[in-house]
Amino acid sequence: MKPKNEKVLSNTQRAVHDLRGMILSGQLAAGTDHLESELAEHLGMSRTPVREAALMLESKGLLEMRPRKGVRILPVSPDDMCEIYDILTELESLAAQKAAEAGYGDDKLVPLAQSIDRMDNAIESEDLESWAEADDTFHRELVRLGGNTRVEKIVEMMSDQVTRARAATLYVRPLPLKSNEDHRAVYQAIRNRDPETAHARHRRHRLHAKAVILEILEKYRFSKL
Amino acid sequence: MKPKNEKVLSNTQRAVHDLRGMILSGQLAAGTDHLESELAEHLGMSRTPVREAALMLESKGLLEMRPRKGVRILPVSPDDMCEIYDILTELESLAAQKAAEAGYGDDKLVPLAQSIDRMDNAIESEDLESWAEADDTFHRELVRLGGNTRVEKIVEMMSDQVTRARAATLYVRPLPLKSNEDHRAVYQAIRNRDPETAHARHRRHRLHAKAVILEILEKYRFSKL
DNA sequence: GCTGAATTTAACGTATACGAAATAAAATGC
DNA sequence: GCATTTTATTTCGTATACGTTAAATTCAGC
Incomplete structure (x- = not known):
């Protein structure tokens, strides 16, 4: 065939x-x-x-x-990054909340759990490329579980715009050791059908990520990416 | 000339x-x-x-x-309305928060105040068309003050998608008497540079609007608009 | 030698043309 | 009379052509 x-x-x-x-x-x-x-x-x-x-x-x-x-x-300036991260923060947190409200069974959450494990392994072996890939998967899967197709489209759009910036900063960033704590917390909140926590925790995660990125951009004087 | x-x-x-x-x-x-x-x-x-x-x-x-x-x-189904209102809720609330953080002087808030007055007048004279127009202006101005150009674009996109639905439901909706209380509260929160309140209050406003619309769509069995 | 006008060039915006693919219609066989 | 194949038609996808206009260059005048 x-x-x-x-x-x-x-x-x-x-x-x-x-x-x-x-x-x-x-x-x-x-x-x-x-x-x-x-x-x-x-x-x-x-x-x-x-x-x-x-x-x-x-x-x-x-x-x-x-x-x-x-x-x-189009280049992406620090101001652009700021705009984009603010949007991602709101829309992904919404997705986390909705995913928790949806009450998915563990079977539906397997990809999420797997991507978290892959991030653990990647950090263990300091493989930043695969960490970034697994992180992408986590976020994409989270948004998918949120069940809002328009949010999916918008997040994909925004992610595309910062992809180059992420690649450029990947190796000058501190190892995202603490990051997976957030991922796990969000995952657990979705399992526990706790929308409030899922939303709040993911929001915190994204706000932190934004701060880290902007600090790097400042420190290394990246004005365009 | x-x-x-x-x-x-x-x-x-x-x-x-x-x-x-x-x-x-x-x-x-x-x-x-x-x-x-x-x-x-x-x-x-x-x-x-x-x-x-x-x-x-x-x-x-x-x-x-x-x-x-x-x-x-493309028609807009109740599910679509749900998706869109969820996004508008998050992004407009973000805009309200950012506007309050920006610390605008009263002069910059004139259009916002004016649109609120126009809504009052429109309700007084039960002129739904001008109420809708002033409401649009309020929301557009709010988002503009938020200062995130991408949010502006996205909100404009989403608004376009529901314009027909709004027109169709305008005359079967209850008079939005209470609605301007929310607008005023958001406006005051921005004046007072109180991001928390601006965000929370606008969020409440939007969640309520979503509920109202969905109830109408249900009641009148609108499946496509 | 420099400034501004005239000319040339290049790139785009859009009309047009045409082949390919899908649908609709017709014809054929059972 | 119905199913199946063939033919015809339609619409799109994309190549091509061309006029328009902005930019670059040349040239003239001071």
């Missing part, structure tokens, strides 16, 4: 996927400009699907289309 | 503006499908800018592009 998962993506979809990847990986660096025609050639398609993709990524906040200056990959 | 405000909008921008207007006004009804070519003809332009506009409105959640079924104007 051949896997029928070979979906036929349109060029526009491919362009969105590829451009997003190139932006998040830093291959298209923050602050740089790129002509539609260059991007089109690089992706092996005409300008039309590239423009459509750029329009979509523009409304996701990853880039900006400026007539005759090309497509600009 | 002729007003030089006659900006030259691109066709794509015009299409976004016009289509949004037609959707919010109900001229393009929720749940209906429209071919790109029809819309293009109606707007007096080719398919290219219409497609670009549709792409943008799709990422704003107003419509959905479905190959060969045309552009579908």
Whole structure:
């Protein structure tokens, strides 16, 4: 049996996927400009699907289309980080609360528990890359359990915008030793169907994360990322 | 002197503006499908800018592009309303808190105060249309004072999605007599630079609004709007 | 040598064209 | 008369072409 998962993506979809990847990986660096025609050639398609993709990524906040200056990959300033972390704080805490209200059984919480374990292991072996990946999974899964599809979309959008910043600061941050305490507390609150605690604890977690990041940005004089 | 405000909008921008207007006004009804070519003809332009506009409105959640079924104007279900009100609750409360932290002088709060007065007058004369308009202004101004541009964008997006629903329920709702007490309390908390109260009070206000709306939708069996 | 006007160039915005894919319609076989 | 295959039609996805306009360059005048 051949896997029928070979979906036929349109060029526009491919362009969105590829451009997003190139932006998040830093291959298209923050602050740089790129002509539609260059991007089109690089992706092996005409300008039309590239423009459509750029329009979509523009409304996701990853880039900006400026007539005759090309497509600009948007940098993220400390002020932007501040805005984004404030939003993530509110919406993820809401998700934690809703997840606790939903009363999930342990089986539904397995991915959450697993990501916490993976973070423990990663810290043990000081593997920051896998820690970051597991942390992402935890947050994404938490939001998913919150059950608000719009919150999911918004959080994903915001996360995309800070991905480069996270990568840049990962190795100058203190080891997030205490961080998993929060994760566990949130997880337990959801298991115990305690919305108040889930909300409050996750909120605290995010506020702390924001403070840590902003301190780093200040200390290392990162003005654009 | 002729007003030089006659900006030259691109066709794509015009299409976004016009289509949004037609959707919010109900001229393009929720749940209906429209071919790109029809819309293009109606707007007096080719398919290219219409497609670009549709792409943008799709990422704003107003419509959905479905190959060969045309552009579908997205209806808003009670579940959607629930999601949206939850988000508005969190983000507007955050804005109220930040506005109070910012420590604005009375002069900066004039529009807020004015919109409250206009709501009073509107209720006095039972003019629901102007009440709704002033209420919108209050909320938009509050969010603006919050100073988080991303919150502004998101709230605007969510508001667009419920505009039709609000119009549909405006005349079957009880007169929002108590509502202005909340507005005043939030306003005073911002003046008094009391973030806690501003946040809590606005949150309460929004939670109540959500309950009212959902009750109406239930009572009148609105399943799509 | 510098400032401003004229010219050239380049990039975008958008119309148009066309092939591919999906749906609808028609025709064929049972 | 119904199911199935074939054909026709429609609509979209995307390449291409072109006029417009902003930016860059050249040139003229002081």
